[in-house]
Amino acid sequence: MSVEKGHLDSFKHKCCEDLYQKLYILVFPCTLTVFVIYVPQNEDTEQQIIRETFHLVSKRDENVCNFLEGGMLIGGSENRLIYRHYATLYFVFCVDSSESELGILDLIQVFVETLDKCFENVCELDLIFHVDKVHNILAEMVMGGMVLETNMNEIIIQVDAQNKMEKSEAGIAGAPARAVSAVKNMNLPEMPRNINIGDISIKVPNLPSFK
């Protein structure tokens, strides 16, 4: 895993331990993994899964299929990795045979479009600094490894409602927030490209699958 500074690759979120539902979600840029796992694993196995999955996914060419048989780590041939590649980010879901493969691809698209709406042209850094928000959004879609809602507008309504509540509770805490964005932008060597989502934003030339 090519990690910029050797840290943050273990940026993961262990959400629950579900013996049955095999679904996990990884979002990989080079430096970040938002990792939600709904199967019981110990720490080491999780790290290994991340590494192996990243290895499997990142070396694949464009234009090959978006499904691949999982290794033994994710439960053998019963389970599949279904991934989508957006500029610097990989979104990987692992599902068992009871899910429709193309359906999951759509679900990833919905997730990314939702992130994009919620963060206004989402970029990697949004996901790093707002990991709790990312999880909140994901939690509106997937709960305990099961799909809760697939309608983007519905999800955004929920997220909006949460934000309103947050705002009303935060009161005058708005000022420091602006300082934070300044700090955030200042500290970073470069600002990564925005994620390109097929039909919403700027075209990035190396994305043939989303013409």
Add this chain to the structure above:
Amino acid sequence: MPAVSKGDGMRGLAVFISDIRNCKSKEAEIKRINKELANIRSKFKGDKALDGYSKKKYVCKLLFIFLLGHDIDFGHMEAVNLLSSNKYTEKQIGYLFISVLVNSNSELIRLINNAIKNDLSSRNPTFMCLALHCIANVGSREMAEAFAGEIPRILVAGDTMDSVKQSAALCLLRLYKASPDLVLMGEWTSRVVHLLNDQHMGVVTAAISLITCLSSKNPDEFKTCVSLAVSRLSRIVSSASTDLQDYTYYFVPAPWLSCKLLRLLQCYPPPEDGAVKGRLVECLETILNKAQEPPKSKKVQHSNAKNAILFEAISLIIHYDSEPNLLVRACNQLGQFLQHRETNLRYLALESMCTLASSEFSHEAVKTHIETVINALKTERDVSVRQRAADLLYAMCDRSNAKQIVAEMLSYLETADYSIREEMVLKVAILAEKYAVDYSWYVDTILNLIRIAGDYVSEEVWYRVIQIVINRDDVQGYAAKTVFEALQAPACHENMVKVGGYILGEFGNLIAGDPRSSPLVQFNLLHSKFHLCSVPTRALLLSAYIKFINLFPETKATIQEVLRSDSQIRNSDVELQQRAVEYLKLSSIASTDVLATVLEEMPPFPERESSILAKLKKKKGPGAVSVELEDGKERGELNGGGDRGGDAAIAASNASTPSPSADLLGLRSTAPVSGTTPSAGSLLVDVFSEAGPSATSAGVNDDGFLSSAPPTVASEDPAPPLPESDELLNKFVCKNNGVLFENQLLQIGIKSEYRQNLGRMYLFYGNKTSVQFVSFNTTVSCPGELQSQLNVQTKTVEPLVEGGAQVQQVINIECLTDFIDAPLLNIKFRYGGALQNISLKLPVTINKFFQPTEMAAADFFQRWKQLSQPQQEAQKIFKASHGMDTEVLKAKLLGLGTALLENVDPNPENYVCAGVIQTKAQQVGCLLRLEPNAQAQMYRLTLRSSKDTVSQRVCDLLAEQF
């Protein structure tokens, strides 16, 4: 307005994250984290009470640190405190922390459960959702115990908000999956089914996951969902792309929900109600038609969603397997996808077609795509797709195209990816065997396989080719000639040497007439490979040499010379040395007659399930080779029809359930005999006693070259009970229902009930094959003195059992007096002409006639003392062979039939039970005490009863259970 306002929230946290990101090394990062941890710890311990905001901030920091991969051992209490906050943000962080970090720490769980309970009853939908999410994410048993009753109520209550209903449905699903015993079906179940009609599509989406899971476990209770699902599906399918508004995804109405509905329908057989079925068929046709319409959008998302539904519809059509018209249309549709430019579609089409190939209606239609599939195997850039193509070729193979497919797979093997080679080898081997009409083709194929991919040819594969060559005399000459030629290659794989050694050792004489393959030439050829081989192969070659001495006396001197050489007779490997010494002696002492007897040609192997198939199944899981088992009849070609392998052999092998690892010679389990070389004096005796025709397990030879045990001939007499029948009996001591016996042909299930001294047992005989069993006959007998102890009556069963059918037999049992042995059940039938003869012990044991007796402690001890004569007591001390889980122990003791008495034994770890055994002649009171010692993993079991034989028998039976 962006939904998430960036930068809101906690400044300290953002600064901390920035700091971490700016750390130049791992050490610096750890230092920064430790500093932060110390800071948080002091804040939490400090005297000043923290306000909600700070608590939230610190808990959030802890969470972040944990996510970086560091251990967190404090802060749980603060997180739990946040749960009871009235502020959304605080509560939410608290729940997040709990979901991520809390394991089943019992004290905290109680507090958490309390907070969840408050939130669930708060009537604030946001709080309720947070609580439900937490339950779904943690999903522990404690939570299930606390909330499994509450959640169904929330789910079906009329006034619950939609978003809460959604969460409740999934939460319940999660609890059901984790602890199915705690989620009790009730009157809510029927109301859950009606959620399929809910106005809110999100509720339907969540509910359908729940219903699919519940109905796959209890199909009968949820039957009504079929018609509801069909009408919902038909409404979606026939709606215009604008009807469903938000749930329309790139012009496709509710794709996710449609897929889920089609999945749900796959839990059930086709609807019986004509109207419902008509409506469903209409839906499926519409979906197939839509695939042909021009796309409404060029975006990949549009076609993705459309095809997701299409593939699910095709799966449903394949699942029903009853509409030839739809099946063929499905097949044509998949055929189009096979050439689609989207790799994903080609992948899925190949995969779906694999299942389609096994349907009799569409098998032919699938076959028409053979060229495309072969092309995919050759040209696809993606290994996952190539793998699917190989799977499909395997599935569509039948007699008409076997040669083509096997040839293509063989040529693909030369360049195949390493990851799939072994599986490919197995598949080629199986196809070659299954569809071999002409055995020379089979032999060629396998030898080619060894040549091309020798490293991936497992033992099973080369064992199998030898089994077949030995059982078919028409191919032996050809096999000998071909291996001889193959061995002439300058470099050949060790597996080739093994096959060559074995086959020439047996059948070298068939080609010895040709001067180019005279005995000596054969021997020299084999021996030229000897030094390059591993020890097991060398051992096999030595056996081949001794066989040569028998086949070709003229080679004797040369071979003896080789055996005598220091490198053999003083070989450092015990096995090789022993063989060299023994073979040398054997060849010089024994007369030609004796040699001819000892070294006789191998008898045909008993037929059994192909070991290769077993291996592939193990590799791929049961689903992958189901095609194979369905047409078991086709395998008769090789397995049943062999004129020498004959019926007797089949019967013999089936009567003693063959082990799946069935190796070639059935002898590999024998350990090498006596580590030291036997002294010369007793040598001959040793050789004869171990390798004589009567010895079934020739100890000397790992590869069993010398053993020539004739196959046991099946007779019409009931076979002796299977060796495992005692074990099977033990399985049923504490339970009354289950599968008694199962082999490749037959499954026997049992249901039984007992009252007083009477019992009734239902036996279910299932024919697992597709061929009928004829002369099916079962008898129950009571051997020896059991005749006077048990009265057993049966009705005869129909002599014909159709393929896939099940017949039932009722057995009435009366217990006259206490007994020890079990009645014998003998089953005889003919399968493909071969007589099957199986004997088992019927699981009727004395404890089945227990009547539980409740009594108080004082009573118990009084009776215990009354039964104090030494012969009235039986006691055993034994090691635990299973876990010592309390619940399991209790279940077993209850299953025994006695009453489990609480609060009787002063030591709460111990179990005491009481019961009365009811027989016609008398009643036998019985008291039991089981003392587990968890530390030593031992039990002491004491039985006291008014009859010594009963104490002993019950004690013996029960001791096997723990």
